[in-house]
Amino acid sequence: MSEGATFRERCDLLRDCGFDGVDAVTPSELDVDALHSAAEAAGIEVANVLAGRSLRWVLADPDPEVRAYGREGLERSLCDAVVLGASSVMLPSLLPPAVSPTAERKTTAEELRRVLPLAGKLGIRIAIDNCWNGFLDSAKALAEFVDCNWGAVAAAFRRIGFDGWMSAELTGSGRELLIRTSVAMDRLFA
Numbered sequence: 001m002s003e004g005a006t007f008r009e010r011c012d013l014l015r016d017c018g019f020d021g022v023d024a025v026t027p028s029e030l031d032v033d034a035l036h037s038a039a040e041a042a043g044i045e046v047a048n049v050l051a052g053r054s055l056r057w058v059l060a061d062p063d064p065e066v067r068a069y070g071r072e073g074l075e076r077s078l079c080d081a082v083v084l085g086a087s088s089v090m091l092p093s094l095l096p097p098a099v100s101p102t103a104e105r106k107t108t109a110e111e112l113r114r115v116l117p118l119a120g121k122l123g124i125r126i127a128i129d130n131c132w133n134g135f136l137d138s139a140k141a142l143a144e145f146v147d148c149n150w151g152a153v154a155a156a157f158r159r160i161g162f163d164g165w166m167s168a169e170l171t172g173s174g175r176e177l178l179i180r181t182s183v184a185m186d187r188l189f190a
Contacts, residue, residue: 014178020047021165047086049090050089051077052077054094071114071115093128105145109145166185
């Protein structure tokens with residue numbers, strides 16, 4: 001989000017447009033302590049952290065050094081999530097060039113098994129972000145990867161009146177776009 005000169009101004013704008021929280025991208029140049037303080041002062045939460053390094057150094061890369069750097073970034077994002085008070089780290093599900101979806105699933109699962117103990121210790125969930133690029137290219141594929149029945153999950157959300165976090169990825173900025181997005185998201189679970 002580009003509007004607002006400070007984290008506090010940005011968090012105030014999000015609150016004023018109807019948002020309860022914001023997502024952060026780490027590891028990065030982001031001052032996680034400053035963002036946490038600004039969000040708290042504005043009365044919103046940092047809902048999720050995006051494992052930003054995983055956008056380039058993916059866990060499915062054929063090169064073990066690339067995977068290790070991506071995994072270390074995911075681990076840093078998990079630690080940042082604790083500082084920010086976030087409940088989860090979003091991991092983009094990207095398919096590297098010349099890697100089959102089957103190989104990608106296997107390699108990603110192996111790398112995640114190495115990170116899950118830290119996530120468990122910290123109490124932070126790893127949420128897999130479907131990026132629509134050939135890996136986990138449907139809700140069904142995502143459900144199969146995490147071994148769950150998506151129909152049952154969706155029905156359970158409705159039955160229990162799910163009120164957890166949902167994130168919107170926006171192209172552009174501005175108060176009007178934020179308000180329209182907030183209203184549309186509220187309608188999804190109304």
